[in-house]
Amino acid sequence: MRLTKQTSYALRILIHCALSGGKHVKAADIAAEHGITEFNVAKIVPILVRGGFITTSRGRTGGLKLARRPEEIGIGDVIRVTEATHVEAECVGGTTLPCGIKRAAPINRMLGEAVEAFIEVLDKHTLADLIVARPREAGLPGRALRRARAASTASH
Numbered sequence: 001m002r003l004t005k006q007t008s009y010a011l012r013i014l015i016h017c018a019l020s021g022g023k024h025v026k027a028a029d030i031a032a033e034h035g036i037t038e039f040n041v042a043k044i045v046p047i048l049v050r051g052g053f054i055t056t057s058r059g060r061t062g063g064l065k066l067a068r069r070p071e072e073i074g075i076g077d078v079i080r081v082t083e084a085t086h087v088e089a090e091c092v093g094g095t096t097l098p099c100g101i102k103r104a105a106p107i108n109r110m111l112g113e114a115v116e117a118f119i120e121v122l123d124k125h126t127l128a129d130l131i132v133a134r135p136r137e138a139g140l141p142g143r144a145l146r147r148a149r150a151a152s153t154a155s156h
Contacts, residue, residue, distance in 0.1 A: 007082040009036050010044050014078065014127050015134075017054055018070045024063035044082075051081035070131055076123035085115055 012034045017025055027045060031038045045064060048054045055067045066073070079085070 003079070003083060005040075006044060006047075007079060009034075009040055010048060010078055010082045011075075011130065012036065013041065013044060013048060013064070014053060014066070014070075014073065015130060017064055017066045018127055018131055020065065022065060024057060024061060024065050026063045030064070047081055051077065053078065053081075066127075070128035071126050073127040074123055075125045075127070075130070076119045076121075078127075079119055079122055085119060 013030055013036075016030050016033060027041045028038055030036065031041045045054065045056065049056060049067075052067055053073055054064050056062070056064050
């Protein structure tokens with residue numbers, strides 16, 4: 001199963017917010033750090049707000065931040081709000097007539113079970129698992145990582 005870019009972007013946004021230490025982050029900064037257009041960030045933020053993963057606030061000190069701790073944000077839950085979790089194959093037989101058995105077709109039952117099993121595995125993991133699994137340097141947002149490398153190079 002291939003996940004959409006929307007899910008990839010949503011996970012990047014959540015990881016960025018998690019690494020901010022509870023501070024608000026700007027959507028423009030997320031876009032710049034992760035190579036996502038500001039339009040796509042703006043499109044995904046309301047989905048993450050509706051899912052209860054982030055909160056937003058306006059103003060000079062506003063931005064995005066996690067609504068819950070990373071340990072409380074399930075990857076399966078993120079997939080459910082960013083992906084179509086119902087798969088349905090078209091009826092076969094070469095006819096253009098409406099298919100009355102589409103939902104009951106054996107292939108669609110099998111596909112439904114497969115998607116449920118896929119998400120069930122993801123339900124065992126949280127945003128915290130993604131953060132812990134990142135290489136140590138990758139845990140820093142891009143600018144902080146570049147500053148840390150520059151400081152390290154200057155001190156040697």
